[in-house]
Amino acid sequence: MKSFTKTYQVKASPAAILAALTDADQVARWSGSPAIMTRHSGAAFSLWGGSIHGVNRMVAPDLLVQDWKEEDWDEFSTVTFRLTAKGGFTTVQLTHDGIPDANLASIAAGWDEYYMGPLTDYLEAASP
Numbered sequence: 745m746k747s748f749t750k751t752y753q754v755k756a757s758p759a760a761i762l763a764a765l766t767d768a769d770q771v772a773r774w775s776g777s778p779a780i781m782t783r784h785s786g787a788a789f790s791l792w793g794g795s796i797h798g799v800n801r802m803v804a805p806d807l808l809v810q811d812w813k814e815e816d817w818d819e820f821s822t823v824t825f826r827l828t829a830k831g832g833f834t835t836v837q838l839t840h841d842g843i844p845d846a847n848l849a850s851i852a853a854g855w856d857e858y859y860m861g862p863l864t865d866y867l868e869a870a871s872p
Contacts (some may be wrong), residue, residue, distance in 0.1 A: 775792065
């Protein structure tokens with residue numbers, strides 16, 4: 745199993761980022777696909793028609809930890825979003841642990857292209 749950590753700078757508050765990650769309507773807007781998601785610890789979620797699903801293990805103002813699985817994976821991985829605000833920006837430290845070895849490159853690229861890129865564009869378009 746593989747892991748990686750990426751850091752993103754987003755011109756939005758931690759509260760706005762957390763809402764965009766955990767509110768089904770907002771997830772649908774930035775992802776372009778219906779989502780099942782709530783902001784509660786212990787709540788199951790499903791993204792992109794169930795191709796990604798899991799459970800929100802911890803939801804806090806500066807931290808989101810998810811059990812995260814693609815539909816063809818045998819085991820769940822762990823995704824952690826750490827949010828730190830400074831000067832009108834929030835640093836999002838994304839760590840993804842437990843990725844099947846063969847999927848590391850596509851998952852790492854997918855976070856930029858399908859997740860954090862569109863999420864950042866969505867939030868920054870709404871920013872004053």
